[in-house]
Amino acid sequence: MRSEPSPLTPLPKGEGNKPPLILIVGPTAVGKTEIAIQLAERLNGEIVSADSRLFYRGMDIGTAKPSREEQARAPHHLIDIANPDEILSLAVFQQKATEAIADIHARKKLPFLVGGTGQYIRAVTQGWSPPEVKPNEQLRNELEREKEEKGINWLHAKLKTIDPIAAEKIDPRNYRRTIRALEVIMTTGKKFSEQRGQSDSPYHLITIGLTRPREELYRRVDERIEAMYANGLMDEVKSLIARGYSPSLPTMSAIGYRECAQALQGQITVEEAKQLTRRATRVFVRRQANWFKESDSNILWFRVEDGIPDAIQDAIQRRLLLEDSH
Numbered sequence: 001m002r003s004e005p006s007p008l009t010p011l012p013k014g015e016g017n018k019p020p021l022i023l024i025v026g027p028t029a030v031g032k033t034e035i036a037i038q039l040a041e042r043l044n045g046e047i048v049s050a051d052s053r054l055f056y057r058g059m060d061i062g063t064a065k066p067s068r069e070e071q072a073r074a075p076h077h078l079i080d081i082a083n084p085d086e087i088l089s090l091a092v093f094q095q096k097a098t099e100a101i102a103d104i105h106a107r108k109k110l111p112f113l114v115g116g117t118g119q120y121i122r123a124v125t126q127g128w129s130p131p132e133v134k135p136n137e138q139l140r141n142e143l144e145r146e147k148e149e150k151g152i153n154w155l156h157a158k159l160k161t162i163d164p165i166a167a168e169k170i171d172p173r174n175y176r177r178t179i180r181a182l183e184v185i186m187t188t189g190k191k192f193s194e195q196r197g198q199s200d201s202p203y204h205l206i207t208i209g210l211t212r213p214r215e216e217l218y219r220r221v222d223e224r225i226e227a228m229y230a231n232g233l234m235d236e237v238k239s240l241i242a243r244g245y246s247p248s249l250p251t252m253s254a255i256g257y258r259e260c261a262q263a264l265q266g267q268i269t270v271e272e273a274k275q276l277t278r279r280a281t282r283v284f285v286r287r288q289a290n291w292f293k294e295s296d297s298n299i300l301w302f303r304v305e306d307g308i309p310d311a312i313q314d315a316i317q318r319r320l321l322l323e324d325s326h
Contacts, residue, residue: 018203018204019105019202019203019204020110020205020320021125021203021206022039022045022113022206022207023112023113023114023125023205023206023207023208024039024112024113024114024210025114025118025121025209025291025292025299026116026210027116027211027217027285027289028281028284028285029064029224029285030210030220031210031304032114032115032116032210033064033066035210035304035308035309035312036074036112036114037066037070037073037074039112039316040073040074040075040110040112041073041074042309042313043110043313043316044109044110045109045110045111045112046074046077046104046109046110047076047077047111047112047114048097048100048101048104048111048114049077049078049079049114049115050078050093050097050113050115050117050120050121051115051116051120052115052120053117053254054080055080056080056082056083056086056251057080057082058083058084058236058243058245059236059254059257061232062255062257062260063254064228066079077097078097084245084249084252085245085249085251087176087250090119090120090123093120093123094120094123094124097120097124101124113125118290118292119169121291122291125201125203126201127201127202135183139187140179140183143179143182143183146158147175147179152173152175152178155172155175155179156172158182159178159181159182159185159192162182162191163181163192165191166181166191166192166193167181168290169193171287173254174253175250175253205298206300206315206316206319207298208300208302208316209292209299209301209302210302211302211303211304212303217285218282221278221282221285225256225274225277225281226274229270233260234263234264234270237252237260237261238260238264240257247261255277255280255281259272259273259276259277260273262276300312300315302315
């Protein structure tokens with residue numbers, strides 16, 4: 001196993017003299033954290049998290065946040081940068097991630113953008129600019145009222161009938177994003193999915209996709225969820241609520257937290273919470289696949305198995321050296 005870092009100084013530039021950015025993508029529980037850390041250790045890199053669940057302090061167990069020991073092995077950015085009641089918008093994340101990547105480049109390090117939240121990754125790598133539609137408070141209030149009366153699933157179903165492409169890429173639990181999409185559609189008369197501006201990427205992208213057989217992935221998901229509950233997820237949620245973070249907060253609707261809150265309120269049993277968490281995670285895994293498809297020729301896919309960090313390291317270095325020689 002190779003352990004010596006390979007400094008890349010100065011950093012090679014890609015086509016158009018663009019600075020490099022390594023993407024590590026793949027579904028929940030595939031093994032992104034450990035592989036990204038190993039690659040950062042070897043390639044003089046630093047990790048920028050693109051997992052929206054890792055932004056929030058105190059939400060550690062249910063998000064599988066990298067441990068202090070893991071974070072000590074390679075510098076991490078955009079973890080624990082907000083409290084659970086501070087909603088970090090896509091635009092704010094985009095700005096913070098861009099700044100972090102620029103800082104890493106300035107120090108002659110190699111940035112790794114890692115995560116399973118497709119829209120956050122694409123916002124950075126494709127230069128997304130959100131639709132310029134000012135908030136319509138009256139319309140938002142009406143949609144909020146409909147959510148309260150008919151539920152978030154009804155709201156998401158409404159979006160699906162109008163703009164199925166947008167609905168496919170928005171988690172039904174993320175009702176604020178669903179409301180924003182509906183607000184933009186109803187204000188402009190155009191589909192939300194057709195209004196997201198984008199530009200050429202400012203980076204030379206090398207995208208690494210990690211995959212496992214679906215049955216193996218689901219087994220790892222189930223094992224992770226069992227470990228989360230065994231390691232104190234219920235206590236973590238109880239502590240967050242005790243500190244004043246309402247279960248109705250968008251952050252508290254994250255998978256695992258919503259179910260634990262329902263169990264703490266006596267609405268369901270702990271075992272039912274586990275079952276619902278497993279079910280929701282599997283749905284989330286399938287939704288992640290909509291963002292990064294194995295048929296995408298721009299992604300170098302690797303099946304996670306023994307020795308795979310070596311193969312990925314070789315692929316990254318070949319790509320960097322190839323581009324640098326042009």
